Amino acid sequence: MGNCLESPARVDNRESSFGGSSRISPKPSQQPRLSSLIIPSYSNRSFTSSWSLQTPRSEGELLTSPTLKAFTFNELKTATRNFKPNNLIGEGGFGYVYKGWIGEQSLSPSKPGSGMVVAVKKLKSEGFQGHKEWLTEVHYLGRLHHMNLVKLIGFCLEGEKRLLVYEYMPKGSLENHLFRRGADPIPWKTRMKVAISAARGLAFLHEAKVIYRDFKASNILLDAEFNAKLSDFGLAKAGPTGDRTHVTTQVMGTQGYAAPEYIATGRLTAKSDVYSFGVVLLELLSGRPTVDKSKVGVEQNLVDWAIPYLVDRRKVFRIMDTKLGGRYPHKGACAAANIALRCLNTEAKLRPEMSDVLSTLQQLETSTKTDSTPNAYMYPSSVLEDRGRSLRSR
Template sequence: MGNCIQKTNRVVLGFDHSSGNVSQKFSRGQKKDNNYEKGNLAEWQKQKGFGNVKKTMNPPQTPSVSGCLENSHPKSHPLPTPNPISNTCHRGHKKQPSFLPLPKPEAPPSKHEESSSIGTLQPAEPSLSLYSSSFSCILPMPMSESEILSSPYLKAFSLDELRKATANFCENSLLGEGGFGCVYKGWLDVETLTAARPGSGMPVAIKKLIHSGFQGHNEWLSEVNYLGRLRHQNLVKLFGYCLDGEDRILVYEFMPGGSLEKHLFKRNSPSLSWARRIKVAVGAARGLCFLHESKSPVIYRDFKTSNILLDTEFNAKLSDFGLAKAGPTTEAQTHVTTRVMGTEGYCDPRYLTTGKLSVKCDVYSFGVVLLELLTGRRAIDETKCEEEKNLVNWVRLHVLDNGKVFRIMDTKLEGQYCKKSAYVAANIALRCVNHEQKYRPPMTYILEILENLPSNKNLNIY
């Protein structure tokens, strides 16, 4: 059985790690510090600005790059020093990453603030408004398909109801289409969720899978499972489903802003401001934090710009949970082994070659999307020259080799962005896409950094 790595308009068969078949692997220097080499830790720390450190501390395993010091913070997650061998560039040279300093968050979030930003992981209370976005919760994992379909959050729609809600799936109701099928705009009564006359009631997005599409019954059921159990302000709401013969339909809340992909890459689309780009990144990070930090972690596995939907205020919500997978449930487990599936350019290279899936695979994908927000370029762009086709490699070339972040910034921004914030965002994005999973920060760390980016009001703007 092959693996599915989705490209723009086609699916590529990959490697099934359970079969043992051979897979295809996808895809400068610093002066020594004498004090460090001589073991004079106190003097080395003084030079580097660490201040007073207890002598019982173990010395760093590799010399720190000048200007690479992080401020300590009780909520921050300390990261290992990246292995220089894991960061290679096109030119054949190996270079120690010159990471930029990250700012110290203004104040540790209170328990109340922390729970509101990531999501309250508490038993569901169906007596609350089932379709409200003001609360977050996770229902217990169902054991069978019948349990999945009996979620108290979801309504089982009839095919006739959805025909009426979309004027019989007419072309005028069509919002978009892809390899999975078509998405239509429909209308439901706000109180009863029954079909309403087009233009009245509440707008919804109705995804109708085609029988021969990329998304089969298992992926459809995965969406019903996860979106039927999970409720969070940064996850798109699923109102219900329809299972009628071979028809598989999902009914979501309508997101009038469309996808992030449309705003970044659609020709003649108005450019996103710097503030809105960061707002989208923060919202998407909160969604991933909610999934990763739950008692039973969920690995999203298909984080990309087309799956990030926006409302009128540019609040981001994650959609399309067809590839979502339950993560490790014990501390002893670091990953789950599974058939490789995802989208080219966003997939963690280590996952592609080993089939080992962990939350750090989502972190890699987040780093790619953050680079897309900074640069305005696609993860994979076949129209570019060979050196620029892969976004991650191109950014590494400019930032790690030259340290010139301004050269990668989206020209549509016309220089209207915070210089220091751009440096910090580029730094955290490159940490996310490190080849070694252990050097990638957790989403809680990433969210904390993004929420505390320096204000444009206090810094010079390009």
């Protein structure tokens, strides 16, 4: 997207809490002191399910969720073996993530190999913004429960020490599987499984009138079966209410994933998340990160580079990940590319709802499973040879 960030924003080149890309965040000089912390206001919501997001009146009320355990620092110190370096599984702008062990029923610290494995995220001491995001995460994940949201088990707040305890996701982040050097290629079916489960989680949030605001590959965690779960809710925001069409907020998020209208105006809607989903779907198709400084010109930005190929079905194969080796259904690839194109529309109102995106992806998965065409998962060799000549001529 080029240099389109407004002056009140800066790019934070640290990773996200589970590893990630450059964050767009406010300047330190604009952050209030911790002593001036005001709990974010969230309007009451009613849903078809049995819970609602009540407005927390105080920090104390926020931290009394009946579904979360309040750990002591010593308990988490024991669970992680004194935050042993060998147990470090992630590091980012938020802090450090360690593997730990607790009892399945008691939730008390246990020996490695016994009980259940958890991920313990330890917040860096960075004042107001970090604490605000920590509180936001506790607020949402303490009340929102869904198979495609990472489960928050508990928290610790002792003085300046702030920690969160999550279910452990053994396959790590989607970002690592797509972009880490030496990672095994992800098959087409698995990529679509990830896309569908991530879309299901995002559609659930939008139904609950919550805008995620930081949908990206590093925040999509994978369980042992490659089911995706959304993590890191520090930037989540309650959506507009009544006749309001958007919420206006300071621009925050991640470079390359944030919707252009949000960067330009600070106006946030659920369609901002839809744009981010389109970017991640494009990453799944191409195997390329949204921003790649190792490339030159237009190829540095994935969306700018890919759009001309997405609008022409005959050229979609040019953006497909070479690590797939051509093993994907060309009709399915074109359909997925069309979904990405719709999500990436520069006009927010013309982007689909996430519920529609989910439905379309599920239909695509079903049609692919029932496709009896011979070699449905292989592009013709002539097409692959043509692509090879095209790449060599660049």
